[in-house]
Amino acid sequence: MNCDICKLAIKDNYYKDPWGNKYHSYHKKDGFFCNTCSRIISVRTTGGGFQFNDGRYMCKLCQTSIIKTxxxxxxxxxxxxxxxxxxxxxxxxxxxxxxxxxxxxxxxxxxxxxxxxxxxxxxxxxxxxxxxxxxxxxxxxxxxxxxxxxxxxxxxxxxxxxxxxxxxxxxxxxxxxxxxxxxxxxxxxxxxxxxxxxxxxxxxxxxxxxxxxxxxxxxxxxxxxxxxxxxxxx
CATH class of the missing domain: 3.40.390 (Collagenase (Catalytic Domain))
Known part of the structure; x- marks a missing residue:
């Protein structure tokens, strides 16, 4: 089994977000999660993401459906x-x-x-x-x-x-x-x-x-x- 973030093999403890993305435990410590969908933000899992000025994080997948107009x-x-x-x-x-x-x-x-x-x-x-x-x-x-x-x-x-x-x-x-x-x-x-x-x-x-x-x-x-x-x- 490989990590969905770095693609390296998972040999010990790992986490899985609500979407089924599996990743090494150390990614959780260093990573950021989308405040909308709870995915861990990464290039491979979400296409990246960004941080609002107020501190919230959002992945690129959710960004496409923001109410703008x-x-x-x-x-x-x-x-x-x-x-x-x-x-x-x-x-x-x-x-x-x-x-x-x-x-x-x-x-x-x-x-x-x-x-x-x-x-x-x-x-x-x-x-x-x-x-x-x-x-x-x-x-x-x-x-x-x-x-x-x-x-x-x-x-x-x-x-x-x-x-x-x-x-x-x-x-x-x-x-x-x-x-x-x-x-x-x-x-x-x-x-x-x-x-x-x-x-x-x-x-x-x-x-x-x-x-x-x-x-x-x-x-x-x-x-x-x-x-x-x-x-x-x-």
Missing amino acids: DKEQSKSINSVIKLLNEKGIDIALNGIDISIVDKKTLQESIIHLSNHNEETIKGITILNNGKYEINILWGLTELEFKSVLAHELLHVWIDYNNIRLNEEKLEGFCNLGSAIVYKYYNNQLAKILLQSMENNNDPIYGKGYRYMRSMLEIHGWESLISILLNNNQN
Whole structure:
């Protein structure tokens, strides 16, 4: 067996990324991993990669699908709205501002929110003077952008409908939005990101998602939405 990075024989311990790339253990110590797909970045495995000014790494494979233009952003927004509407979650874009911002701006917007990790956060929803503002991190791929947007739009839907949930159930429900996107696209990256969400050991985002996912499996979307709207959390 040869290393997928250097092509030299692997004779002892090795690692394997979610894509099946096998590499010597010392490559992990010295290497960088794509913050989107979790591949180890190298010429042979990803065609190389780069580092954003904010410290994130991205491989060349993921770079091709970054949301770059207003047209791409608008198309992605409409796509997510359609996916949510198909589940019975009706969201009107009037009264919602959606912006792509840099990491510093995003971090500054969560400075008073204790349940968000400023290093890993990719989106936030803020209610400002009666208008919802959704800020999403710049430099996300189309799949990432849509999954983050779906999560944030469910925050809007929950607040707009005056639904009261504890933090665990709230973030768990909003993660169902991301799951809708992942399951719709169902490509290898989507499967990896969905599994990562399933395996998340965070007591709010991970445990909360698994709880709300089980509720969805029991009730289905129509009944779950009805339960939430009637504020009957059983």
